[in-house]
Amino acid sequence: MAAQFPRMRLRRLRSHDRLRTMMAETSLERRHLILPLFAIPGHNVEEPIPSLEGVNHFSVDRLLPFVEKSLDKGIGAFILFGLPETKDPRGDSGKDPQGPVQRALRELAKRFPEALLITDVCLCQYTDHGHCGLVTNDGIIDNDSTLQQLAAVALSHAEAGAHMVAPSDMMDGRVGALRSALDDGGFSNVSIMSYAAKMASAFYGPFRDAADSAPGFGDRRTYQMAPANGREALREALADEEEGADILMVKPALTCLDILARLRGKTLLPLATYLVSGERMMLRSAARAGLLDLRRGIMEAHLACRRAGADLIITYDALDLADWIE
Numbered sequence: 001m002a003a004q005f006p007r008m009r010l011r012r013l014r015s016h017d018r019l020r021t022m023m024a025e026t027s028l029e030r031r032h033l034i035l036p037l038f039a040i041p042g043h044n045v046e047e048p049i050p051s052l053e054g055v056n057h058f059s060v061d062r063l064l065p066f067v068e069k070s071l072d073k074g075i076g077a078f079i080l081f082g083l084p085e086t087k088d089p090r091g092d093s094g095k096d097p098q099g100p101v102q103r104a105l106r107e108l109a110k111r112f113p114e115a116l117l118i119t120d121v122c123l124c125q126y127t128d129h130g131h132c133g134l135v136t137n138d139g140i141i142d143n144d145s146t147l148q149q150l151a152a153v154a155l156s157h158a159e160a161g162a163h164m165v166a167p168s169d170m171m172d173g174r175v176g177a178l179r180s181a182l183d184d185g186g187f188s189n190v191s192i193m194s195y196a197a198k199m200a201s202a203f204y205g206p207f208r209d210a211a212d213s214a215p216g217f218g219d220r221r222t223y224q225m226a227p228a229n230g231r232e233a234l235r236e237a238l239a240d241e242e243e244g245a246d247i248l249m250v251k252p253a254l255t256c257l258d259i260l261a262r263l264r265g266k267t268l269l270p271l272a273t274y275l276v277s278g279e280r281m282m283l284r285s286a287a288r289a290g291l292l293d294l295r296r297g298i299m300e301a302h303l304a305c306r307r308a309g310a311d312l313i314i315t316y317d318a319l320d321l322a323d324w325i326e
Contacts, residue, residue: 203278264309
């Protein structure tokens with residue numbers, strides 16, 4: 001009697017390199033990637049960020065050749081973060097026309113018109129207390145008074161040449177406030193990528209060191225989301241869509257893949273995610289310890305983001321990925 005073998009042999013579709021490539025359901029391409037940049041005051045400054053391996057602070061003049069190299073590798077979208085010369089309780093340096101982000105925008109827009117320039121809109125890098133909003137005398141983050149300040153920062157970025165602004169503060173109503181300010185200022189063509197579901201995550205540590213934005217007191221749990229709440233994350237994202245967001249972001253990436261996938265079924269807007277500093281350094285630390293292959297680990301992590309529904313991925317590994325992607 002003939003042996004009984006399985007009729008469905010899925011391995012047949014994995015039997016050849018070319019066939020595996022043809023059967024791939026998810027792709028990762030350079031056009032899906034956004035590279036973060038950290039602009040700082042000064043001249044001829046390019047210094048490594050110790051807690052964020054492979055990432056540098058750049059003065060504007062040194063940022064230009066770095067962006068040119070990135071464009072040559074096929075990475076054409078950038079999100080700018082700025083470190084100011086001075087900080088105050090209101091974060092007024094965030095809207096300074098001569099701030100590092102505004103200066104970088106003007107130079108990059110002039111030199112590289114093909115580059116997509118996105119800016120992070122928040123107050124944490126610019127306030128002396130490190131919170132993302134204005135603080136009352138009794139230490140409460142004042143949601144509504146923060147909105148006007150955020151709108152002013154976004155408007156200053158648009159005036160300097162930003163194509164897209166990305167509010168990351170998690171204040172209620174910020175997308176509507178930014179949309180109104182941009183439209184009233186004559187920048188209806190500037191789009192908004194909202195950090196729509198941003199968790200109060202343990203994985204932001206290296207970034208806070210890079211951006212000098214750790215809170216000086218308390219934490220951010222009263223405005224960033226509780227990681228336990230998936231349904232609330234969907235409500236946050238859909239509220240931002242209603243206020244006029246063009247793209248919705250879920251952050252962090254790897255610990256929120258379920259939310260990203262659930263949101264994909266709730267909206268037709270493009271979705272982004274941010275593979276954040278702590279997630280990146282977790283992979284690199286494991287690789288240094290000999291526990292995983294770095295290239296395969298990074299590729300797999302980014303493919304997981306795409307598989308969960310991300311159209312765009314903000315990633316510090318964009319340049320490495322550009323070399324690895326066929």
